[in-house]
Amino acid sequence: MRISILIVTKKYSERELFSSWDHLALDEEIMFEVIVAEGCNPSTQRNELANVARGEYLLFFDEDSEPDFKILLEYLEVIKNFPEAAIFGGPSLLKTKSNNLHQILNKFFSSYLGIGPFKSRYNSLGSVRITNEKELILSNLLIKKDYFTKSGGFDHGLYPGEENDYIKRQKGNPIIYNPLAVVYRFPRETLKDFFNQMYSYGKGRAKHLGWSTAELIFLLPAIYAIYFTTLFTLPFLFQFESLKLLYLPILIYFFSIIVISALEFHTNIFLVLASALCFAFGHFFYGLGVLFGLCKYRILPRGFRGDKKLENLKIFQLKDFNSLRN
Numbered sequence: 001m002r003i004s005i006l007i008v009t010k011k012y013s014e015r016e017l018f019s020s021w022d023h024l025a026l027d028e029e030i031m032f033e034v035i036v037a038e039g040c041n042p043s044t045q046r047n048e049l050a051n052v053a054r055g056e057y058l059l060f061f062d063e064d065s066e067p068d069f070k071i072l073l074e075y076l077e078v079i080k081n082f083p084e085a086a087i088f089g090g091p092s093l094l095k096t097k098s099n100n101l102h103q104i105l106n107k108f109f110s111s112y113l114g115i116g117p118f119k120s121r122y123n124s125l126g127s128v129r130i131t132n133e134k135e136l137i138l139s140n141l142l143i144k145k146d147y148f149t150k151s152g153g154f155d156h157g158l159y160p161g162e163e164n165d166y167i168k169r170q171k172g173n174p175i176i177y178n179p180l181a182v183v184y185r186f187p188r189e190t191l192k193d194f195f196n197q198m199y200s201y202g203k204g205r206a207k208h209l210g211w212s213t214a215e216l217i218f219l220l221p222a223i224y225a226i227y228f229t230t231l232f233t234l235p236f237l238f239q240f241e242s243l244k245l246l247y248l249p250i251l252i253y254f255f256s257i258i259v260i261s262a263l264e265f266h267t268n269i270f271l272v273l274a275s276a277l278c279f280a281f282g283h284f285f286y287g288l289g290v291l292f293g294l295c296k297y298r299i300l301p302r303g304f305r306g307d308k309k310l311e312n313l314k315i316f317q318l319k320d321f322n323s324l325r326n
Contacts, residue, residue: 001076002321003032004055004145008045009063012038012316018066021319025069027076032059034318043162047153048313050145054321058148060163062139065092065183074181075142078128085174086147087167089136090181091124097186104275105187105194107264108282113257116217124179131177133167140183147173161204168208194278195285202289207297209290218290224253225287228280254280 007017021034033055037045050058059075061067068074071090078088094109096102108114109122119125120135141163151170154162167175188194205218231250254276261275 001029001031001057001079002055003030003057003059003072003075003142004049004053005032005034005059005061006046006049006053007034007036007061007063007065008042008049009036009038010040012036012314017063017318018061019318023069024067024071025073027073030072030076031321032072033320036063036316036318038314038316039312041156041159043154043159044156045313046162047156049315050148050153052315053145056145058143058145060138060141060143061183062185064185065139066095066185067140068182068184071140071181071183074178078176078178078181081128082174082176085176086144087136087170087173088142088176088178088181089131090140090178090183091121092137092139093124093182093184094122094187095184100271100274101189101191101194101278102187103265104271104278107261107275108278109187111260113260114279114282120177120179124182126179128176128178128180130174132175133164135177136163136167136175138163139185140181142181155208158207159204160200161207164205165208191278195281198282198285199289199292202286202291203293203296204289206290206293209294221283221287222290222294223287225284225291228284228287 005021009017017036021032024032026032033053035049035053037049039045046060057075057079074090075088079085082088094102094106096106110119112119115122117134120131121137138160151166154166158165188197202221209215209218228250231247234246257276257279258272261272261279265271265275
């Protein structure tokens with residue numbers, strides 16, 4: 001089996017990419033190449049990488065993905081067990097430094113209250129199973145090349161979240177989640193980066209948000225963002241006494257995230273409060289991103305959207321199939 005590992009980056013620097021490819025455990029059936037695309041539109045970069053890849057399978061990583069040494073063996077196993085499947089994925093586990101923010105963000109991304117049905121993207125949960133787009137993440141996604149090409153690849157106008165749209169478009173064939181096929185990544189380094197991340201995720205989701213019952217859950221953060229903002233403006237317009245009942249839902253919400261934080265950080269009051277605030281503002285900025293995305297991509301005409309075009313694409317081969325296997 002030949003696997004093409006495909007990575008996108010804004011500016012290529014081998015020192016900033018995971019480069020210890022010789023540590024990957026291999027079977028006699030496995031060979032792999034590693035290709036990087038530099039550019040400004042990740043969706044199009046990935047499509048271009050798929051075009052030049054020579055493997056039977058395409059394994060998409062982000063530039064900060066650090067694959068577990070057994071990841072290729074794990075994918076080989078599920079390919080054998082599900083020969084009819086063409087899309088596979090595993091979790092992107094968060095590493096932590098001795099950093100309070102990293103501990104908090106690890107809790108946020110690993111809890112259902114933090115990210116809802118996406119929890120399995122950041123946790124190695126359960127056993128190998130048939131799944132859907134909510135459990136798979138593009139920093140660790142394997143797709144059969146022929147299938148990817150025939151199904152049209154990623155929508156170049158969708159980022160982040162192009163994998164969600166792509167997987168939702170696939171009908172009929174099973175989609176497989178393997179909790180043991182893992183990569184590792186660090187969370188964001190600052191609160192500003194985290195809030196920008198959540199805003200970007202929300203905006204990306206809005207680009208292809210459907211109106212089915214299963215999709216309506218993504219409107220909850222948008223409603224929360226409106227509600228949160230409204231609560232801080234109404235007291236300037238009305239007497240507080242007449243607004244008491246409006247504050248009940250957010251009090252219940254804050255109580256819930258404080259309890260979740262306390263279960264994780266116990267008697268460390270600083271971490272408990274800081275964690276609760278990260279939950280509250282993480283959800284707020286995600287909801288804000290959904291609102292902005294709905295306005296920009298569903299209301300404004302296409303000419304006003306400012307979609308990025310791919311410029312200055314450069315492709316680098318880090319490893320080819322003929323390299324010595326260690």
